[in-house]
Amino acid sequence: MTHPAVKVLVFDVFGSVVDWRGSIARDLGAWGDAHGSRTDWLALADAWRARYQPQMQRVRSGEIGWRRLDDLHLESLRELAPAFGLDALDEAQLLHVNRVWHRLDPWPDAVPGLKRLKARYLIGTLSNGNVALLVNMAKRAALPWDVVLSAETFRHYKPQREAYLGVAELFDLAAHEVMMCAAHNSDLEAARAAGLATAFFIRPREHGPAQTTDLVAVQAWDVIARDIEDLATQMGC
Amino acid sequence: MTHPAVKVLVFDVFGSVVDWRGSIARDLGAWGDAHGSRTDWLALADAWRARYQPQMQRVRSGEIGWRRLDDLHLESLRELAPAFGLDALDEAQLLHVNRVWHRLDPWPDAVPGLKRLKARYLIGTLSNGNVALLVNMAKRAALPWDVVLSAETFRHYKPQREAYLGVAELFDLAAHEVMMCAAHNSDLEAARAAGLATAFFIRPREHGPAQTTDLVAVQAWDVIARDIEDLATQMGC
Numbered sequence: 001m002t003h004p005a006v007k008v009l010v011f012d013v014f015g016s017v018v019d020w021r022g023s024i025a026r027d028l029g030a031w032g033d034a035h036g037s038r039t040d041w042l043a044l045a046d047a048w049r050a051r052y053q054p055q056m057q058r059v060r061s062g063e064i065g066w067r068r069l070d071d072l073h074l075e076s077l078r079e080l081a082p083a084f085g086l087d088a089l090d091e092a093q094l095l096h097v098n099r100v101w102h103r104l105d106p107w108p109d110a111v112p113g114l115k116r117l118k119a120r121y122l123i124g125t126l127s128n129g130n131v132a133l134l135v136n137m138a139k140r141a142a143l144p145w146d147v148v149l150s151a152e153t154f155r156h157y158k159p160q161r162e163a164y165l166g167v168a169e170l171f172d173l174a175a176h177e178v179m180m181c182a183a184h185n186s187d188l189e190a191a192r193a194a195g196l197a198t199a200f201f202i203r204p205r206e207h208g209p210a211q212t213t214d215l216v217a218v219q220a221w222d223v224i225a226r227d228i229e230d231l232a233t234q235m236g237c
Numbered sequence: 238m239t240h241p242a243v244k245v246l247v248f249d250v251f252g253s254v255v256d257w258r259g260s261i262a263r264d265l266g267a268w269g270d271a272h273g274s275r276t277d278w279l280a281l282a283d284a285w286r287a288r289y290q291p292q293m294q295r296v297r298s299g300e301i302g303w304r305r306l307d308d309l310h311l312e313s314l315r316e317l318a319p320a321f322g323l324d325a326l327d328e329a330q331l332l333h334v335n336r337v338w339h340r341l342d343p344w345p346d347a348v349p350g351l352k353r354l355k356a357r358y359l360i361g362t363l364s365n366g367n368v369a370l371l372v373n374m375a376k377r378a379a380l381p382w383d384v385v386l387s388a389e390t391f392r393h394y395k396p397q398r399e400a401y402l403g404v405a406e407l408f409d410l411a412a413h414e415v416m417m418c419a420a421h422n423s424d425l426e427a428a429r430a431a432g433l434a435t436a437f438f439i440r441p442r443e444h445g446p447a448q449t450t451d452l453v454a455v456q457a458w459d460v461i462a463r464d465i466e467d468l469a470t471q472m473g474c
Contacts, residue, residue: 122376131408132408136359152407
């Protein structure tokens with residue numbers, strides 16, 4: 001399978017490129033041990049992530065104006081703090097915990113796969129994470145993006161159509177010359193509806209060992225891959 | 238001299254990081270030779286660049302709505318074409334000529350200096366070039382930006398204050414934690430007025446051997462360097 005029209009590949013990041021759940025548990029687990037904490041960090045990660053879509057929906061619906069993901073994450077964290085034994089944290093500690101989303105580790109295939117793709121295509125992010133979050137993450141984890149694009153760039157959270165079409169417009173390309181690459185079928189459904197090419201790969205442990213979602217491709221996406229290394233192979237890299 | 242507060246360095250690009258005048262003459266000179274052209278490419282480069290500020294001023298003043306630099310460049314090129322023997326070009330050729338601004342070569346110190354700075358700071362562009370132009374340029378020339386920011390990102394052409402303050406806002410920093418780095422005093426004057434730190438380096442041949450502008454620092458900028466390698470040294474890299 002070849003996709004000669006595709007010029008730019010943009011990637012979903014949370015779950016697709018980086019392991020948010022495992023990273024939060026590792027990073028804050030080590031930090032918590034040093035601070036005598038007994039927080040269940042995996043449970044916090046799940047509860048925090050469960051507030052992700054509802055928080056963005058407040059922006060999408062117009063209930064609140066544009067708000068960057070760092071700020072939505074912090075609001076959620078303040079709400080969750082009492083239930084997770086974090087209400088004694090001072091403001092600097094709370095901000096450190098909140099910025100764990102800047103310190104997520106990539107899945108093992110991500111950096112080698114992206115490097116291969118970068119040799120032939122222009123590669124970037126298209127994440128609901130804000131620009132600073134994505135740039136700090138990339139610098140720490142050596143993610144070799146040509147360009148960091150975010151919902152913040154377009155002031156529209158995915159799956160709003162404007163985010164996908166914004167990439168094509170920025171590069172003066174037709175929608176089908178941009179490929180959305182993600183481990184989430186819903187992201188690709190919205191990308192395809194906007195006219196983008198689509199690539200799916202599976203992250204069976206994004207939500208831990210009992211994951212039930214996104215274990216299979218629900219449509220015939222343009223590419224269906226095992227991981228980003230396999231995506232690179234299928235894209236001729 | 239140390240600048241412990243600075244976290245992010247953003248660079249002017251045209252003239253400061255890349256040699257637009259020499260690159261246009263080399264790139265289009267080779268292309269013109271292959272096409273039997275007798276165009277004086279250095280003269281075209283100068284005439285084209287002379288229309289740069291007036292074109293952006295139409296946007297800044299509100300005379301026209303937002304227009305990306307690629308489109309402003311193309312409008313200027315169409316106007317200049319008859320005088321430079323380019324009126325016989327077809328549309329694809331004209332677009333190839335216009336995209337020479339994506340194919341500019343860095344000054345020799347730029348890539349090694351930026352690599353040194355990147356090890357300690359977050360580095361990016363803050364250019365009036367549009368995002369696609371800057372990303373294509375960076376990919377071709379291996380400019381190691383952590384982030385590509387543009388007037389297009391903020392919908393304000395420098396020296397409008399919003400472009401400078403937009404960088405600080407994006408990274409949730411105070412203005413003085415961002416350093417504007419440029420070979421043009423006027424850029425730094427606007428950056429300083431917005432509260433940014435400033436670094437000047439000299440590009441004595443940007444406009445060719447007879448250059449008379451920006452040969453000295455006109456204010457006591459926070460750093461005054463010979464080039465980007467020297468800037469890296471002065472920034473402790």
